[in-house]
Amino acid sequence: MSTPATEVAAFAAQLPFPLDPFQLRACEALEAGHGVLVCAPTGAGKTIVGEFAVHLALQAGRKCFYTTPIKALSNQKFHDLVERYDRDTVGLLTGDQSINSDAPIVVMTTEVLRNMLYAGSDRLRGLSHVVMDEVHFLADRFRGAVWEEVILHLADDVALVSLSATVSNAEEFGSWMETVRGDTTVIVDETRPIPLWQHMLVGRRILDLFPSRSSDGPPGRGQRKLNPDLLSHIRKRLAIEDAERPGHRRGGSRDRRGRGGPPSRYRPPSRPEVITQLDKAGLLPAITFIFSRAGCDAAVGQCVRSGLTLTTEDEATRVREIIERHTGELPRADLRILGYEQWCTALERGIAAHHAGMLPAFRHTVEELFVNGLVKAVFATETLALGINMPARSVVLERLVKFNGDTHADLTPGEYTQLTGRAGRRGIDIEGHAVVLWEPSVDPDMVAGLASTRTFPLRSSFAPGYNMAVNLLRHLPAEEARALLERSFAQFQTDRNVVGVSRAIERNERELQQLEGGTDCHLGDFAEYAALRRAISERERELKRGATGEKRNTVAESLVRLRRGDVITVPAGRRAGPAVVLEPDREFADPHPLVMTSGGWSGRLSPRDFADPVEAVGSIRLPRHIDFRDAQVRRDIASTLRNKGFVPSSGPGKHGKHGKKRGGATHDRELARLRRELKQHPCHDCPDREEHARVSERSHRLAVETQRLRTRMDAASSSLARTFDRIVELLAERAYLEPDGDPVVTEEGEWLRRIYSESDLLVAEALRRGIWKGLAPAELAGVVSSVVFEARRDATVASAMPTGPLRRAIADTQRIWEEIQSDEIRHQLPITREPDTGFVHAIYVWAQGAPLLDALLAANEIPPGDFVRWCRQVLDLLEQLRIVAPDAQVRSSAGKAIAAIKRGVVSIDATTE
Structure with a gap:
């Protein structure tokens, strides 16, 4: 029997470096029998704690599962552990x-462990430790x-x-x-x-974001004071820009983000120039994050066309060897259509793209070359920041805005930290560098806020x-299942919010007690009088809403009548x-x-953009297909x-803005009756009327707010259940x-239990x-693709249905979805995603x-x-259907x-993705 901390010492002795204090604390807690939650920055060495769990399991003759969120990370960890131990000791399940x-x-994706837990797999026997890498994925x-399901179901x-x-509510998660x-x-x-260290590239100069480096602690954290040299240089650039824009004065009409005035003539340095400046400053290798796959590929093309070369002849030879090892089994005909030669040329010069649109074999080649120092400049989308072991000396951000699926939004501090966290290679670099490209719309204060x-x-x-x-329900009675859901982190966070709501209710009730008696009137029932005042105000609001709503409906009807090509x-x-x-919109309720x-x-308008009904002032002919995102279009x-001579009208105001509404309010019978009753009420003549009214209105608002908070609290409690x-x-x-008694899973339910799909x-x-x-087989693949595929927002959906049976199966699947959607609306449940036929033809052909x-x-x-x-x-x-489907033919x-x-490419990449 080992004495306390001996296993930590034995494990540390195997490492080529000493344990950091946080690693040592975590390992000691783990050996003492505690679970551990470790929150630390990218590259800090959190996985050492996971590897110590592996060590403990092996020493005790037990099992350890090491889980990761994506297959690429599972593969990477599998190879790391095989190198430390051997292939007989380490397995992989993805x-x-x-x-x-x-x-x-066994290294596995978290979904695999979740499925094991639900199936009661024999492989769980002897399990003593589970490592959940990147647990913030929950x-x-x-x-x-999936992460919460595993945490709740583990023995x-x-x-x-x-x-x-690093998360800001680690203590809450730990609780x-x-x-x-x-x-x-x-x-x-x-x-x-x-x-x-934080920098901005202004023109061709790389300048520190914050003042000169000091010994006060890590750069960026908590700092907001900007480098005077940076601000001075930016002022000079802006002055030059203004001088090149005759007739335009910088000032009130143009905000710091450049959204007003004539368009800026500022031309930022080209991508080859940026890489060249980084090279001169000794800041390569670098990852430049570009939030567009096409932008990453275009950047590589620009660098290659410029003649930029970052490798020696010897390095280029090693690059070719690694390329051949990763792609040697791919069919030559396939490589030709994948742009293989251009890709190789860029790699041999030390330049590459990295994004999910690349063939996985190409992506893995880039990763190995970068880690080995043979690729010096990578242009990547943010997916590279999700845990792939690919650190750089520098990280470059071209923009601080990215498309989030709905709109272009500013980067959050968390996203900025995740991206720039790639800078600085442990054991190689003594410091990392984050470089933001300046342009007139980029405010250094905003960058400082993100960095600090x-x-x-x-x-x-x-x-x-x-x-x-x-x-x-297959494993637990309904009540226990509900109780388990109520133990989730989601309900835990909701309940903590409920505590705050409960305190607000208590405060309101105390104030209501203090206000009691403040409306006592010797002339009559002031509560009755106050109710009349509120009724009058509400009636006036109703009349105003009615007039506005009527006009809104008229505008909406006019928008629905618009046709393609109409000019408004x-x-x-x-x-x-x-x-x-x-593109007209026939949605009568709210056309856009x-x-x-x-x-x-280009964008969508709504009835709120118009004060009066919309009429076409003419029309123009449009081509059948319009890519409105294309600048030339x-x-x-x-x-x-x-050219057609369409000019803006004189603007709104053809009709009096308030005339109808005032007339309607003045002659409303209900409103007139309420006003008469108010004047006839005894309390109307009370000398303290307005003071009573003030107290009464405060009491009423508190009562309404308290009821709203009670409703909110009731809705939040047990919401998951x-x-x-x-x-x-x-x-x-x-x-x-x-449904009789405790719900029992039927035979059909057994099929559903083993189907893991959105x-x-x-x-x-x-x-x-x-x-x-x-x-x-090809038809089944086609219809299956419709329930897993989801087209990118900017993609054109392919709809070719190669065969009659496939067409009918797709139509039947769509009808079932419509039935399910109707049930989900009736039961107030989230809607299942609609089938998407965009991949049917492709998978059928393949x-x-x-x-x-x-x-x-x-x-x-x-x-x-x-x-x-x-x-x-x-x-x-x-694969699930091959096991679950009740019909042998299916x-x-x-x-x-x-x-x-x-x-082909699918088979080759099955072992690496």
Whole structure:
């Protein structure tokens, strides 16, 4: 029996470096039998604590599962542990890969562990430790629930090691972990192992963001005072810019973000120039984050065309060797259509892109070359910041705005920290560097705010779903299932908010007691008089709303009547002037037609943009297909509007703004009656009337607010359990559960229990009704793709249906979805995502054996990396059907489809993605 801390000492002796204080504290807590939550910056060495859990499990002759959020990280950790131990000791499970799965140490994705727990897998026997790397992923709105499911379902005697990026509410998360897992030690370390210095690149000069470096602590943290040299240089650049813009005075009409006045003539340095400046300053290798896949590829092309070369001849030779090792098994014909030669040329010069649209084999090649110092400049999307071990000496941000799926939004401090956290390679660099490119719209104060703030709160995304419900009810009575949901981090956070609401209710009630007696009137019942005053105010508001609503309805009706090509006039605001209708909207309740203005702006207008009904002032001919995002298209349409002579109208105000409303209010009979009663009431003549009214109004507002808070508190308490009850009702209606007494999982429910998909109920219904029976393998792959694929917002949906049976199966699947949607609306549940046919033709062609070029053409410009990724998603669901489907023909067809899809680039990358 070992004495305390001996295993920590034995483990530390195997390392080539001493343990940092936070690593030592975490390892000692773990050996003492505690669970641990470790929050530390990127690159701080959190995974050492996870590796100590592996060490403890092996020393005790037990098992350790090491979980990660994505397959690429699982693969990376698998190789790290194999290098430390051996292939007999370490296994890998990622859903589509199984290597030595009965080993004492198994690396896996978190979903795999969740599925094991629900299935009661024999592999859980002997499990003593679970490492949850990147546990902050539980905030992910798509997959976050999986982390909480694992935390809640793991046996109590399993020690949990949770590793997280630095979050601002670590103590709250730790308190919840202690509640559901028992003794948990929370260790927060905010010290970066490599100091990070903040800079701005202004023109061709790299300047410190903050004043000269001092010994006061890590740069950036808490600092807001800006470097005077930086501000002086920016002022000079702005003066030069203003001098080049005749007739324009800098000042009130133009804000710090450059949103007013004539367009800026400032031209930032080109990407090759930026890389050259970084090279001169000794700041390579660098990752430049560009929030666009096309932008990353374009940046590489610009650097190559400029002649930029960052490698020696010897390095270029090593690059070619590594490329061949990663791509040697790929068909040459496929490589030609994937732009292989151009990609190799860039890599040999030390330049690369990295994004999810790349073929995984290409992406992994870039990662290995970068880690080995052979690629010096990488242009990447933010997905690289999700944990891939690819640090750099410097990180460059071209913009501080990115598209979030709905709109272009400023980076948050958490996002800025995550991205710049890649700068500084432990054991190689003594410091890291974050460089923001300046332009007139970039305010240094904003950059300082991002760099000096460490606000990244962890918010639960946990919510019960259909698969979760049947899995819970298979193992637990309904009451225990509800109790488990109420132990989730989501409910924990909700309940903490409820505490604050409860205190607000108590404060209001105390004040209400103090106000009692303040409205006593010797002339009569002042509460009755106050009620009349409120009734008058409410009636006046009703009349005003009615008039406004009537006008809004009239405007909405006029918008619905607009046709494509109609020219209208936007009366006011920044978009004032002529606009052409690109896409009408027939939604009568709230139409939002898509338009383009003479200034080249495109977007959707609403009834709120117009004071009066809209009439077309003319029309222009539009081409059948318009890419309104294309700059040339915008210029052409704006030019046509100008050339046709359309000019803004004189603006709103054809009718008196308030005339009708005033007339309506003045002659309203109900309002007149209330006013008469008010004047006749005894309290109307009270000398203290207004003081009584003030107290009465305050009491009334407090009472209304208190009732609102009570309603909010009631809605929040047990909110997850109520959602669970609604799901149970829906599943019982559809015979997945027997509702008598404690719900019992039916045979159909057993199918649903083993389907892990965002559209789990839709898949189960398709299997139950047999609408996928009789489909050939390629047809089954096509219809399966419709429930997993989701087109990017800017993609054009492909809709070709190659065969009649496939077309009918898609139509039947769509009808089932509509039924489910109707039930979900009735039960007030989140809506299952609608089937998307954008990948049907591509996967059908590929499963039929067509070459990659034909499949990519059928995929309607889906990038090769996305093509492989969606193939993997289809394979994952087909694998489930091969096991779960009640019909033997569907199971057989699923197996054949899997074999047909796993070839070429899909087969090669199955072992690396």
